[in-house]
Every structure is written in C-alpha cells, then in structure tokens.
Amino acid sequence: MKSKQDSSSTQPTARMAEVVREYGPFDGVDKVGGVTHDGQRVWAATGARLIAFDPDSGEQTRTLDRAADAGTAFDGKHLYQIAEERIDKIDPATGDVVKSIPAPGHGADSGLTWAEGSLWVGQYRDRKIHQIDPATGAVLRTIESNRFVTGVTWVDGELWHATWEGDESELRHIDPRSGAVLDRLEMPRGVNISGLESDGADLFYCGGGGTGKIRAVRRPKSVRA
Numbered sequence: 001m002k003s004k005q006d007s008s009s010t011q012p013t014a015r016m017a018e019v020v021r022e023y024g025p026f027d028g029v030d031k032v033g034g035v036t037h038d039g040q041r042v043w044a045a046t047g048a049r050l051i052a053f054d055p056d057s058g059e060q061t062r063t064l065d066r067a068a069d070a071g072t073a074f075d076g077k078h079l080y081q082i083a084e085e086r087i088d089k090i091d092p093a094t095g096d097v098v099k100s101i102p103a104p105g106h107g108a109d110s111g112l113t114w115a116e117g118s119l120w121v122g123q124y125r126d127r128k129i130h131q132i133d134p135a136t137g138a139v140l141r142t143i144e145s146n147r148f149v150t151g152v153t154w155v156d157g158e159l160w161h162a163t164w165e166g167d168e169s170e171l172r173h174i175d176p177r178s179g180a181v182l183d184r185l186e187m188p189r190g191v192n193i194s195g196l197e198s199d200g201a202d203l204f205y206c207g208g209g210g211t212g213k214i215r216a217v218r219r220p221k222s223v224r225a
Contacts, residue, residue, distance in 0.1 A: 011181045011184065012181060012184055014185065015183075015184065015185055015186065016186055016188075017170075017185035017186060017187050017188075017218075018217060018218040019187075019188075019191070019216070019217055020203070020217065020218050021215070021216040022213050022214070022215050023053060023213060023214045023215070023216075024208075024211075024212050024213040025211065025212030025213055026051060026060050029044075029051065029212045030046075030210065030212050031046060031047060031194075031209060032044045032045065032046055032194055032195060032208055032209065032211075032212060032213065033046070033072070033194050033207060033209075034068065034070055034071035034081065034082065034111065034151070034195040034207065035072060035151065035195035035196060035205045036073050036074045036079065036112075036195075036197045037055075037197050037199050037200070038074045038079075038092070039200075040054075041053060041061060041062070042197075042214060043062075043074070043079060044072070044195070044214055045068035045071070045072045045081060045082075045207075046212075048068070049063055049064060049066060049068060050062075050064040050068045050072065050079070050081065050090075051063050051064075052092075055199070055216070062092075066081060066083070067081070067084065067088070068081050068083065069082065069084065070082035070083075070109055070110055070112070070195075071111040071112025071113070071121065071122065071151065073112045073113050073114040073119060073197075074114060076114075078090060078091060079092050080112060080114065081112075082110075082121075084103075084107050085103055085106050085107045086101065086102055086103055087100065087101050087102075087103050087109075087112070087119065089101075089134075101132075101136060101137035103137070104130045104132055104137065104139050105121070105123045105130075108123060108125065109121050109122065109123060110123065110151070111129075111149060111151035111152035111153075111195060112152065113151075113152045113153045113154060113196075114134075116154070117134075118131045118132060118134060118140060119131075119132050119133075120132075120152050120159075121152070122161060123149060124148050124150060125148060126149075127146065127147060127148060127149055128142055128143065128144050129145070129149055129159075131143075143159075143174070143176060144179055145161065145163075145172075145174070145179060147163040147170070147172070148163055148164055148165050149161050149162070150163065150194050150195070150196065150207075151193055151194065151196020151197070152196060153196050153197050153204065154198070155198035155201075155219070158173055159173070159174055159176040160172060160173050160196065160204070161174065162193035162194075162195075162206065163193070164192045164193055164194065167189055167190055167192070168186075169186075169187040169191065170185060170187065170193075171185040171187075171196070171204060172184055172185075183220065185217065187217075191215070192208065192209050193206045193208070194206075194207035194208065194209040195207030198219065201219075203216045203217065203218060203219060204216070204217045204218075204219055
C-alpha cells in the first residue's frame with residue numbers, strides 16, 4: 001500500500017518552532033543522528049555509541065557501545081537502532097543485540113520510531129516513510145513526501161516527520177493515509193533536525209546533526225485541539 005502527497009497541493013503556512021531547551025554537546029559527541037525517549041530518559045545515536053540523558057537535569061546517565069549512525073526507537077522494552085544496512089534490537093539493560101533485521105533503505109535510512117506494533121523508517125533522499133514488520137523487516141506500506149525525510153515520530157495518533165534540506169529544517173504533521181501536510185513548524189535557519197522523537201506529551205526531541213546537540217521543541221497546542 002502506497003500513499004503519495006501531491007506536491008502541487010496547497011500546504012499550510014509554516015509557523016516558527018518554539019525551541020524550549022538545548023542539551024549538549026556531550027563529552028566525546030560531535031554528531032547526533034537518531035533520538036528516542038523511553039519514558040524517563042532521552043537516548044541519542046552518536047555514531048559508535050548510544051547515550052542516554054535525563055531531560056530534566058541534562059545529565060548523561062548511560063552509554064552503550066553500539067553502532068548507532070541513524071534512527072533510534074523504543075518499543076516499551078527494547079531499543080531499536082539503525083546501523084548501516086540493518087536495524088538492531090537492543091536490550092537497554094545490558095546493551096546486548098537480541099535480534100537484527102534488514103533496513104529497508106539498505107544503508108540509506110534516516111529516522112526510526114515505534115508505533116502501532118510496527119517500526120516506521122524514514123528514507124532521507126528517497127523522501128519516504130516505510131512502515132515495517134519489526135520481526136522480519138518486511139515493508140508493510142509506504143508514505144511519500146515531497147521533502148527529504150530525517151526523523152519520524154508518532155504522538156496521540158499524529159504522524160510527524162522532520163525535514164532537512166540545505167540550511168532549512170521543519171517539523172511536519174502529515175496525514176498517514178495521504179501524506180498531505182497538515183501542519184508545519186519551521187526551525188530557525190541553520191538549526192537543523194536529524195533524529196526526532198516525541199515525549200508522548202508536550203515536547204519533541206530533535207537531534208542536531210553535526211552540532212552534537214539535542215533540542216526540545218514545544219508541540220503546538222492547536223494541533224491537539
């Protein structure tokens with residue numbers, strides 16, 4: 001099943017994103033890819049390792065030495081991490097990889113999130129989001145965008161993805177059936193988004209790419225009305 005957004009359709013006017021806090025850069029971290037939230041901590045993929053920090057204090061609390069070059073997700077028990085052409089399922093208590101499945105983009109994958117019993121994988125330059133079976137990696141459906149796709153997240157039944165083209169980034173709320181853009185939050189020029197995850201409530205956590213930072217962005221109230 002494939003959904004495609006009509007790039008010629010009228011899109012909502014972008015509003016300025018409200019960045020409420022910055023975290024990092026952390027010691028030894030010069031880039032951030034994927035980001036996820038386990039209900040207490042924020043996890044960030046930093047290339048050769050995953051780090052976790054307390055979003056209240058900003059203090060780094062965990063490090064897992066695992067390949068972590070793109071999207072990160074949490075299903076309530078395990079972390080999922082894109083590592084080149086595969087997605088590793090990781091026990092966060094031990095850091096052990098308990099299973100690996102092929103990534104749909106074969107190394108061209110970007111964002112990752114968990115929702116509705118599935119993994120959702122962004123494809124950066126292909127401008128797509130795939131829903132995949134977490135047991136096999138099989139693609140269940142594809143949503144097409146008209147912008148490069150970096151991070152992906154679901155919150156309260158809303159599908160959001162981040163874009164990063166040139167020196168511009170946005171957060172976009174899209175219709176998961178048609179791919180139509182429902183809301184747009186524009187980041188300040190030069191403030192780019194790699195990974196993306198919701199805290200399940202009021203905030204989005206946004207990876208800052210080569211800055212090594214993570215930014216908390218307020219989720220707009222109007223969308224939740």
